[in-house]
Amino acid sequence: MRRRLLLSTLGVAVVATLLLGVPLAFAVHGLIHKEARESLDREAASIIGGVALNLDAGDEPAPDKIARAFPGRHIVITLPDGRVVTAGPRPARRAAVLAAVQGGEGVRVRIEQPAADVRAEALRQILLVGSLTALGVAVAIGLALLQSRRLTLPLLDLAETADRLGSGNARPRRRRYGVPEVDRVAEVLDRSAVRIADLLAASREFASDASHQLRTPLTALTMRLEEMIEAADYPDVVREEGAAAIAQAERLVAVVEQLLARARHDRTGDAVAAPLDRILAQQIEEWRPIFRRSGRDIEITGEPGLVGMTSPEGLSQIVATLLDNSLVHGAGTVTIATKIGAGSVVVEVGDQGGGVPPGLEARIFERSVSGGRGTGLGLYLARSLAIADGGRLELLTARPAAFGVFLRPAADARLAAARVVSGPA
Numbered sequence: 001m002r003r004r005l006l007l008s009t010l011g012v013a014v015v016a017t018l019l020l021g022v023p024l025a026f027a028v029h030g031l032i033h034k035e036a037r038e039s040l041d042r043e044a045a046s047i048i049g050g051v052a053l054n055l056d057a058g059d060e061p062a063p064d065k066i067a068r069a070f071p072g073r074h075i076v077i078t079l080p081d082g083r084v085v086t087a088g089p090r091p092a093r094r095a096a097v098l099a100a101v102q103g104g105e106g107v108r109v110r111i112e113q114p115a116a117d118v119r120a121e122a123l124r125q126i127l128l129v130g131s132l133t134a135l136g137v138a139v140a141i142g143l144a145l146l147q148s149r150r151l152t153l154p155l156l157d158l159a160e161t162a163d164r165l166g167s168g169n170a171r172p173r174r175r176r177y178g179v180p181e182v183d184r185v186a187e188v189l190d191r192s193a194v195r196i197a198d199l200l201a202a203s204r205e206f207a208s209d210a211s212h213q214l215r216t217p218l219t220a221l222t223m224r225l226e227e228m229i230e231a232a233d234y235p236d237v238v239r240e241e242g243a244a245a246i247a248q249a250e251r252l253v254a255v256v257e258q259l260l261a262r263a264r265h266d267r268t269g270d271a272v273a274a275p276l277d278r279i280l281a282q283q284i285e286e287w288r289p290i291f292r293r294s295g296r297d298i299e300i301t302g303e304p305g306l307v308g309m310t311s312p313e314g315l316s317q318i319v320a321t322l323l324d325n326s327l328v329h330g331a332g333t334v335t336i337a338t339k340i341g342a343g344s345v346v347v348e349v350g351d352q353g354g355g356v357p358p359g360l361e362a363r364i365f366e367r368s369v370s371g372g373r374g375t376g377l378g379l380y381l382a383r384s385l386a387i388a389d390g391g392r393l394e395l396l397t398a399r400p401a402a403f404g405v406f407l408r409p410a411a412d413a414r415l416a417a418a419r420v421v422s423g424p425a
Contacts, residue, residue, distance in 0.1 A: 009140065009143070009144035009147065009148070010137075010140065010141055010144055012140075013136070013137055013140025013141070013144070014137055014140075017133045017136045017137055017140070018133070020133075021129055021130065021132070021133035021136075024129050025126045025129050025130070028122070028125045028126060028129060029122045029125075029126060032118060032121055032122040032125060033118055033122065036113065036118045036121075040073075040111050040113060043070055043073065043111055044109045044110075044111045047066065047070070047075060047077065047109045047111065048107050048109050050066075051077055051079070051107050051109070052106075052107055055079070055080070055107075060085075061077055061079075061085050063085055063086060063087040064087070066087040066088075067087040067088045070087075070088065070111070071088075072088070072113065072114075072117065073087075073088045073111055073112065073113055074086070074087075074088045074089060074090045074091055074111070074112040074113075075087040075088050075109065075110070075111050075112075076109070076110040076111075076112075077107065077108070077109050078107065078108040078109075078110075079106075079107060080106030080107065090112075091112055091113075091114045150178070151182075154182040154186070155182070157186075158182070158185055158186060158189060162189065220286045220287075220290075220320075271309040271310050271311055271389040271390055271408070272309070272310075272311065272312075273307050273308075273309060273410035274307065274308060274309075274310050274311070274312045274315065275305070275306075275307050276306045276307065276308055276315075276338055276345065276347060276407075277304055277305060277306070277338075279312055279315050279316055279319070280300055280319065280336055280338070280347070281300075282316065283316060283319045283320060283323065283336075284298050284300060284336070286320075287320070287323045287327075290327065291327065291334065294327065296327075296331075296332065296333060296334065297333050297334070298323070298333070298334045298335075298336065299333055299334070299335050299336070300335075300336045300337070300338075301335060301336070301337045301338075302336075302337040302338035302339050302348075303338055303339055303340065304338070306338050306339075306340065306345050307345070307409075307410040308344075308345035308347075308391075308407030308408065308409065308410065309389065309390060309391075309407055309408040309409070309410055310389045310391060310407050311388075311389050314385040314386070314388065314389055315347075315385075315389075315405070315407075317381075317382070317385055318382045318385055318386055318393065318405055319336070319347070319349065319405070321378045321379065321381065321382040322349040322382065322403050322405075323349065324378065325378055325379065326349065326350075326351040326353070326401070329353065329401075330351035330352070330353035330354075330400075330401060331351060331352055331353035331354070332351055332352025332353060332400075333351070333352060334349065334350070334351045335348075335349075335350055335351070336348070336349050337350075340409075341406065343409070344391070344406040344407060344408065344409065345406075345407045345408070345409050346404050346405065346406055346407075347404070347405040347407070348396065348402055348403070348404045348405075349402070349403050349404075349405075350396070350397070350400060350401060350402030350403070351400060351401060352400050353400055353401065354399060354400070355397070355398050355399030355400045355401040356395065356398040356399065356401050361395060361398045364379055364395055365379050365380055365383045365393070365395075366380065367380045368380075379393070386405060386406075389407070390407075390408050391405060391406050391407045391408060392405075392406050393405055393406075394406065
């Protein structure tokens with residue numbers, strides 16, 4: 001396509017310049033010869049007038065003076081009495097000569113000029129026309145190259161973009177080319193790339209998130225069921241463990257619903273005023289047996305009876321993630337502390353281990369970043385759940401590791417709801 005555009009534009013430019021340049025060259029050639037003859041005629045008339053004035057004054061024509069007045073000319077003057085006066089060098093006879101003959105006042109003048117001088121002037125003018133024609137052709141070639149490049153390179157880029165979309169690389173190029181039609185196609189491809197990227201990201205994140213998020217509740221559920229089997233001879237214990245297993249199953253269902261909502265780009269939870277003691281007690285009850293098997297324990301301290309704005313399932317999953325993270329990467333006793341912060345309700349989870357490896361403090365919540373053999377998804381998802389409920393999850397200290405879950409106080413939420421109902425003052 002680029003070659004066809006270049007050849008077609010070049011052909012049009014060459015034809016246009018030739019149609020203009022060739023007639024112009026012939027016209028210039030004719031005008032120069034015509035102007036040369038007319039100039040000789042004017043010079044001859046001027047010489048006749050000067051000679052007539054000299055004769056009237058009784059003077060003879062001065063050949064040297066006439067030759068200096070008309071350089072490069074051979075002039076033959078025939079006087080009324082028949083005498084002949086010549087001035088200027090005689091041109092070579094084998095060279096073509098332009099001549100003009102004038103008569104008047106009894107004086108006859110023949111003036112000659114070498115045709116080579118006229119041809120040289122005509123050649124100079126024709127060369128000027130030819131140079132302008134060549135310049136026009138060169139400019140046309142340059143414009144053709146620019147135009148072909150401007151039209152073909154965008155198409156090559158768009159073809160490359162379409163090929164990348166087909167291969168699964170859905171990153172938009174966001175490149176525009178200044179051609180409205182091509183820019184329209186590029187814009188459509190970019191929007192398609194964004195949609196495909198969102199779909200691929202949602203699919204991949206859902207698969208990894210589901211596998212990670214389901215692992216923790218399933219582990220606890222399996223543990224409870226094993227304890228039910230071991231304690232089957234004691235009905236009261238069986239009922240208690242069965243109730244705990246059912247609670248775990250219900251929380252598992254809530255987690256799956258949250259993951260499905262994330263895949264649909266919906267909110268991941270509805271924050272309500274939830275009592276923290278009950279949620280934390282449930283998590284301690286579920287995780288304490290696992291920690292004790294590892295020779296460790298869980299303690300809860302701080303202010304009891306606090307209420308924060310959160311979804312119970314989301315906060316349960318956040319605390320479970322922090323406990324699981326401490327079980328895998330930490331050491332010693334895990335402490336869960338609750339307190340009132342500056343405009344928030346805080347749940348702190350810390351242990352006595354080595355903490356976050358140096359260099360990872362600023363990236364610990366990034367996806368796929370892990371300080372050990374983990375997947376790097378737990379803390380990333382836990383922070384996402386906290387943000388979805390209007391809170392946040394932060395690393396308080398790196399060594400030993402301590403994390404803080406900051407929740408909106410229930411009083412602030414009730415105040416905001418009252419403003420919505422009553423309207424602006």
